[in-house]
Amino acid sequence: MRRIFLALGAALVLAAPAAAAAPDLGKMNAAELAAFMHAFPKGGELHNHLGGGTPAEALLAWAVEDGLCVDTLELAIRLACSGPNLKPAAEVAADETLRSALIDSLTVRHPGFRDRSGHDQFFSAFSRRGSLPKRAGDALAETLDGLARQNTFYAELMVTPQIAASRGLGAKVGWRGDPAKTRAALSDAGLETLVPAVIADTDAMEGRARQVLRCGTPQAHAGCQVTARYLFQAIRQGPPEQTMAQLQLGVAAIAADRRWVGLQLVAPEDSPDAVKYYDVHMRIVAELTDRGRKVPVALHAGELTLKLVTPEAASYHVRDAVRVAGARRIGHGTDLPNEVGADALAAEMAAKGVLVEVNLISNGSILEVTPQDHPYAWLRTKGVPVSLSTDDAGITRSDLSGDYATAVQTGATYDDLKTSARNALAFSFLSGEGLWTDPNVYRQPVAACTGQIGADSPKGTCADLVAGSDKAREQWRHERLLKAFEAGR
Numbered sequence: 001m002r003r004i005f006l007a008l009g010a011a012l013v014l015a016a017p018a019a020a021a022a023p024d025l026g027k028m029n030a031a032e033l034a035a036f037m038h039a040f041p042k043g044g045e046l047h048n049h050l051g052g053g054t055p056a057e058a059l060l061a062w063a064v065e066d067g068l069c070v071d072t073l074e075l076a077i078r079l080a081c082s083g084p085n086l087k088p089a090a091e092v093a094a095d096e097t098l099r100s101a102l103i104d105s106l107t108v109r110h111p112g113f114r115d116r117s118g119h120d121q122f123f124s125a126f127s128r129r130g131s132l133p134k135r136a137g138d139a140l141a142e143t144l145d146g147l148a149r150q151n152t153f154y155a156e157l158m159v160t161p162q163i164a165a166s167r168g169l170g171a172k173v174g175w176r177g178d179p180a181k182t183r184a185a186l187s188d189a190g191l192e193t194l195v196p197a198v199i200a201d202t203d204a205m206e207g208r209a210r211q212v213l214r215c216g217t218p219q220a221h222a223g224c225q226v227t228a229r230y231l232f233q234a235i236r237q238g239p240p241e242q243t244m245a246q247l248q249l250g251v252a253a254i255a256a257d258r259r260w261v262g263l264q265l266v267a268p269e270d271s272p273d274a275v276k277y278y279d280v281h282m283r284i285v286a287e288l289t290d291r292g293r294k295v296p297v298a299l300h301a302g303e304l305t306l307k308l309v310t311p312e313a314a315s316y317h318v319r320d321a322v323r324v325a326g327a328r329r330i331g332h333g334t335d336l337p338n339e340v341g342a343d344a345l346a347a348e349m350a351a352k353g354v355l356v357e358v359n360l361i362s363n364g365s366i367l368e369v370t371p372q373d374h375p376y377a378w379l380r381t382k383g384v385p386v387s388l389s390t391d392d393a394g395i396t397r398s399d400l401s402g403d404y405a406t407a408v409q410t411g412a413t414y415d416d417l418k419t420s421a422r423n424a425l426a427f428s429f430l431s432g433e434g435l436w437t438d439p440n441v442y443r444q445p446v447a448a449c450t451g452q453i454g455a456d457s458p459k460g461t462c463a464d465l466v467a468g469s470d471k472a473r474e475q476w477r478h479e480r481l482l483k484a485f486e487a488g489r
């Protein structure tokens, strides 16, 4: 009996592979890929604008509840009901033809809508999506629930608090000749006294989101389980002192409130002000953050093609975001291979661990760059860390799972996508030490957690790390989800 058992045991050992083979995504059809990607735990999302994440249907429903109107000529939601061509939102919601045209207008689902390019339709949609500030919490709830439905539990969302107050102060103070002098003048004028208002806005937004999601009740939505952090986004249009006032308020908010974790610069990178002031914007960020050493910085850079800007403007934006401003993450980076010295820059980013937030579906809509022409595969080859994200899923009519499925068209394997998901936490701006000594590789956990990754609960010093570090806590949760996902296949 014993001999038989041993023989059987040996046979089993020989027959069992060392580890389950990774799924071959390239062989899956669209339906298989969609189902797989929705269930796959994608870790988190690092590039998601709260103002662009909401589906048009939700915006219209809020407009009806809030008694807003729709400009039926422009096909835009308006906060006031006085003026020509305005109809109550409730009437538009009840008129299927008009309702459908409004959804076309608030998204990029209808190619060539009103003869606009994808770029123009996308960026102009923001001004037509009219949503009251009090709805920020509703938008947050929508985004968090959407991620939870996709088995994803961390979000770093771009938000623009106190825009009128901060930019107004910037206009009053004016440009003082260089970033250091302007910084001092903004502080003297009381810019940092706006921080309590930012915190109050954040409290109100989160409070409303918890209410919508019924957090803390037996009917709590899955979105209550998603951890949210915020990037303070400043608009790269208008006079530089106004952009600087926003960024400087962001720096103060990050110092005062752990929910605020980093800076961003937004608005079309090809717009005249963004191009004209690009260099000064980089110097402003460098001044305010000590080249990214004191404050985490992520910057939109290289969301460009030669259809949008001159060859000169397309030649250096990512380079200066990294080398002048000290960005730890680059939003888009689509144009990076076309920059002067691209190979050396990519090598530098790989060595420094500067991550690119890759937005394949957004880049298809706005830049007309197909997945096959996108540099995502090139970045992986170069060892540049990458993580997939949606950008503005409410306008592109997509979701994070869709971006993961699209990535397969670039030749991404299951291991590449697992790295993207892990990168969304390892390269997040969450505080504390992470679980890995080798982010973007993931072979070597920190000593305290060796042999424990994926276990039910951490033990010993690993338990101390997970309890004391926001980043380690989220990574621990993600590794358990990954293990369960892989075991279930």
Ligand SMILES: [Zn+2]
Residues within 6 Å of the ligand: 047, 049, 300, 331, 391
């Ligand atoms: Zn973006």
